[in-house]
Structures are given as C-alpha cells and as structure tokens.
Amino acid sequence: MRRLAKGTVLAVWLLITLFPLYWITVTSLKPKAEIFSMPLRYWPGEVTFEHYADLFSFADFGAYLLNSLLVSLAAAAAVTVIGVLGGYTLARFSFPGRGALMLAFLVTQMIPLFIALGPLYLLMSDLGLLNHLAGLMVVYVAMLVPFATIIMRGFYERIPVALEEAAQVDGASRLAAMVRVVIPVMLPGIAATFIFAFVQCWNELFLAITFIDSEDAKTIPVAMNSFITQYDIDWGSMAAATVVSVIPTLVLFAVIRRYIVEGLTAGAVKG
Amino acid sequence: MSRAAQAARPAFTGRKARFVALCLLPGAVFVLLFTYYPMIRGAVIAFQRYNLFDITSTPFVGLDNFRAVLAEDRFWTALRNTGTWVAVSLFFQFFLGFGLALLLRRHFRGRGLYQAWVFFPWAMSGFLIGLLWRWMFNGQFGVVNDLLLKAGIIDERIGFLATPGWAMTSVIVANVWYGVTFFAIMIMAALQSVPAELYEAASVDGASRLRQFWHVTLPHIRPTLALIVLLRIIWILNFPDLIYAMTGGGPAGGTDIITTFLIQQVIGGDYGRAGAVGMLVLGLLLAFSVFYLNATRFERSR
Numbered sequence: 001m002r003r004l005a006k007g008t009v010l011a012v013w014l015l016i017t018l019f020p021l022y023w024i025t026v027t028s029l030k031p032k033a034e035i036f037s038m039p040l041r042y043w044p045g046e047v048t049f050e051h052y053a054d055l056f057s058f059a060d061f062g063a064y065l066l067n068s069l070l071v072s073l074a075a076a077a078a079v080t081v082i083g084v085l086g087g088y089t090l091a092r093f094s095f096p097g098r099g100a101l102m103l104a105f106l107v108t109q110m111i112p113l114f115i116a117l118g119p120l121y122l123l124m125s126d127l128g129l130l131n132h133l134a135g136l137m138v139v140y141v142a143m144l145v146p147f148a149t150i151i152m153r154g155f156y157e158r159i160p161v162a163l164e165e166a167a168q169v170d171g172a173s174r175l176a177a178m179v180r181v182v183i184p185v186m187l188p189g190i191a192a193t194f195i196f197a198f199v200q201c202w203n204e205l206f207l208a209i210t211f212i213d214s215e216d217a218k219t220i221p222v223a224m225n226s227f228i229t230q231y232d233i234d235w236g237s238m239a240a241a242t243v244v245s246v247i248p249t250l251v252l253f254a255v256i257r258r259y260i261v262e263g264l265t266a267g268a269v270k271g
Numbered sequence: 272m273s274r275a276a277q278a279a280r281p282a283f284t285g286r287k288a289r290f291v292a293l294c295l296l297p298g299a300v301f302v303l304l305f306t307y308y309p310m311i312r313g314a315v316i317a318f319q320r321y322n323l324f325d326i327t328s329t330p331f332v333g334l335d336n337f338r339a340v341l342a343e344d345r346f347w348t349a350l351r352n353t354g355t356w357v358a359v360s361l362f363f364q365f366f367l368g369f370g371l372a373l374l375l376r377r378h379f380r381g382r383g384l385y386q387a388w389v390f391f392p393w394a395m396s397g398f399l400i401g402l403l404w405r406w407m408f409n410g411q412f413g414v415v416n417d418l419l420l421k422a423g424i425i426d427e428r429i430g431f432l433a434t435p436g437w438a439m440t441s442v443i444v445a446n447v448w449y450g451v452t453f454f455a456i457m458i459m460a461a462l463q464s465v466p467a468e469l470y471e472a473a474s475v476d477g478a479s480r481l482r483q484f485w486h487v488t489l490p491h492i493r494p495t496l497a498l499i500v501l502l503r504i505i506w507i508l509n510f511p512d513l514i515y516a517m518t519g520g521g522p523a524g525g526t527d528i529i530t531t532f533l534i535q536q537v538i539g540g541d542y543g544r545a546g547a548v549g550m551l552v553l554g555l556l557l558a559f560s561v562f563y564l565n566a567t568r569f570e571r572s573r
Binding site for chain 1: 287288290291293294295297298299301302304305306307308310312313316321323359367370371374375385387388389390391392393394395396397398399401402403404408412414417448452460464480495498502505510511512515516530533537542545546549550552553556557560
C-alpha cells in the first residue's frame, strides 16, 4: 500500500516534469500548418525536420552554439579552480581579513547583479570588452566565484582535518596533501560545482544581451532573444532552438549526475 | 624576499601566508573589479542624472531619482508582485522538493533512471523554461487550455498570459515546476551528508522513523537548509528570466517584479533611475538577509 502510494506520487511527478519537454519536442517536429491548427494533435501527424534545418540555414545557430560552449566551459573551469583553492583556505586557515572576505563574498550572493548592470556596461565599454566573448567570460567568473568558493568551503569542512594531517605526517606538503588526498574525496562536490557554473553561464541572458550585439559574438540566449522580440513568434523554430540548445547541458548533466546525487563525501569518513 | 626577512616575521606570514594569498587572490580580484566596483559606481550614479543617451552632462541631483521612482505606480505594483512571486514560489518549491528528496532517499529499482529524468529541467535555462511555458499557456493553441477543456475544468479558452490574475498564476506555476528539482537535489545532498552512524545509533535506541527524521535528520541538515532557502529566495528574486520570457512583465505590469522593473530602467538607458531602484532593492535585501541570518543562527545555537 505504502509502496503503491509512493510509486503513484513519483509517477505523477515524472509525468508533470516531462510533459512540457515532450510538448516542445513534438512542436518542433510538426509542420507549421499543424502547429497552428485545431484540434491539437498530441502526436505529430507528419514528422518534419524543417524547423531544425531553418535554424542552421537561416540563423547561424552553429556559431551561436560554439560561442556559448566556449564561454561556459572556460568560465566554469576558471570558477571551479578558483573555488577549490579559495574554499580550501577559508575552511582550513584562520588569517586576518578572513571574516571580511567571507562577508564580502556572501554579500554578493544577496545582491542582484542587475543593480550593477548599467555601470558594468560602462566598465566593459571602458575596457573595450563589449561584444567580446572574453568580456562575457570574465563577468561570468566574477558572478560565480563567491558561490563556488562558499560551497567548496562547506565541502572541505565536512572532511576531517585528520585526513590531510595524516598525509602531511607522511611527508607530503600541504599542496600535495590537498591534491592527493583531499581533492579525490571532493570530486563529487567539484563536479557539482563545475556543472552548476557551466549551466549558469550557458543560461545567462541579461548580461549577454547587454554586452553582446554583434553577430559573431552572440551566444544562444542572445540569438533566441532576438526571436521573441520579433512581432510574431515562429514557434516551430523556437521549439527547435530550445531542443538544440538544451542538448549540451543535458549530456553533461547525465554524465556527472551520479556524482551530484551520490552525495558529497560519502565513504571518506567511514574509510 | 630574503630568508632572514621571512624568518623575522610572526608565525602566520611566510609560506603559509603566501599560500593563502595565492589561493584567494584570483577570486578576490575578479569580485572586486567586476562586482564591487560597478556596484559602488551604481550607488554613486543613483544620485546623478545619468542617461545613456546624454552622458555629456551628469550632474548630481540629490534624491531626485529616488523621488521619481517612488512616485511611480508601477514601482509599487512591482514591489507587491515581488512578495507574491517569492513567497508562493518558494513555498511550493520547498515542500514539493523536500517531499521528492525524501521519496528518492532510499534505494529502489530504477531510482537512478528516475532521477536522471526528473532532474532534467534543471539543465534548462530560465529563459527557455519561460518560452516553453509561454507556448503551453498560449491562449489559442496552448496545450494547457486544451487539456483543461478536455478535462471539463473550463468551458472556454483562457488567455492565461493576457489576463492579470492568471498571468501571475501562470508564471508562478512555471517557476514552481522549475525550482522543485533544484530543492530536491540540494536537499538530497544534505540528507546524504548525515552520517549513517547517527541513524544506527537512533535505531538501536528504538526511535521510530518519524522521530529519527525529527531528532537526527532535521537538526543535522538545518544549517544547510537555512543556507539553501536563503540563497533560493535571493535567486527567485533575481530570476526575472522566466517572467521576461513569458510575459515581459505584462499585462500592464501585472507580472512585473522588482528585478524586471530594474532591467526595464537599464534597457531604457536611464542609469540614474536604475541606480536608485537598485539601491532600494539593496536596502530591502540587506535588511532581510541580516534578519534571516540572525534568526537561523539563533535556531542553531539553541
């Protein structure tokens, strides 16, 4: 009885979760005439890939994809490294200014970045970084560093100091102890942080549409934003663009999912 | 630095200090330059007349920008909407997410696959989610209307995104659908951080599962939960993406929240006004954060 109830709840939630994704995919495969016709068909009468073809022929979607990938990977990697290092020192050392730095990082989590959108635009303009992927990247790094550092610090604090001390007693330097002993235990947390950072960058809309309007530096959200500002939304192409742009995050997510849900340091303490 | 000079310093300096500085410097520099500097400049601009289309003259105008903002009805509407948007979204996200995490906590066959599918929305952007639901809530060809008609719940199609009350409900539904996953992931991670020994000890003592949850699980994960909720409130507040994509703040400001309002000011090029709105939001957020952090710290030390 209990198992049945649990199963039913889980099944209903799965249906609710998946249906919108199913619906956008079906829409992307329907011919235009069928998208805008009644009664609604829950399965395409005729499957077509014309909307996908349009994306890559009419819009330069391949280039946008590549831009998004480049910015997100680079920013996420940088953020993860910075978080791993910064989180470690915040967790393991006490030093003058530590509290102030923690507070400075925490405060950025409280404040919408949009407060600074205008001045940030002026700064990027002064630095000559408007319409450059590198410009977008540095802002993304700044946007995510506090989160990554704070989260990493939390992960380190769950690892017993004894683990490192044992390695250091064995003659390893602090850095070596960190790399050889602590980092492997931390891998799930590091992976989760990396993915989180990647997804945030991949998804980011407002900074991108503020700083980028040249064709060759557009990321996917910027390109899709120009679809909706048109008078009439072409829902076929929109659906196709949605499906295409979701694939990379999906793949990455599926690959490292195990680490995210598996928990963070399970096993390390029990040894 | 010479060896002698190093040795003369107190204990903390030297190798340890260099290591700490080296580890923290990159993050600190990025945050200082690309977050704090623009924010401080924004605070100054709030007291200036600063329009992007006329930057030759940017005189200080005292509180003029603030007065102008506070005199606008749209600002107050956005403020009220923000409260609704955050509170209702958070409530459903948290409890549904917590429920999902609890259901997924114990191993069952196919759990991995189930998680893979159910956590799927998290891989999508708020903007895309917004577009997706905008299509589903479409007044004419939307599938939500079709399903509700088929189920006999409504008699005629509703223009969900064009009707003031329905528009807010629609964006919140989309937001809840999206955010449950996040909570489930975070709460599952927190649940798994509870050492198994604690449960073993509790079962030896004969504690029921409910009591175990109440006396072992909750106290252990409460600090994490507090942090998750705090961060989430701020993210929901800073999450105009979905509203921007679904309604653009419409109809007639009916789904405007404080951050979509802010973005409209920036897009409009009036950085002075945007700065003033930003300062008002900042004040609210800081007051809220201090209050919340104090309350949770009190909880913990009790």
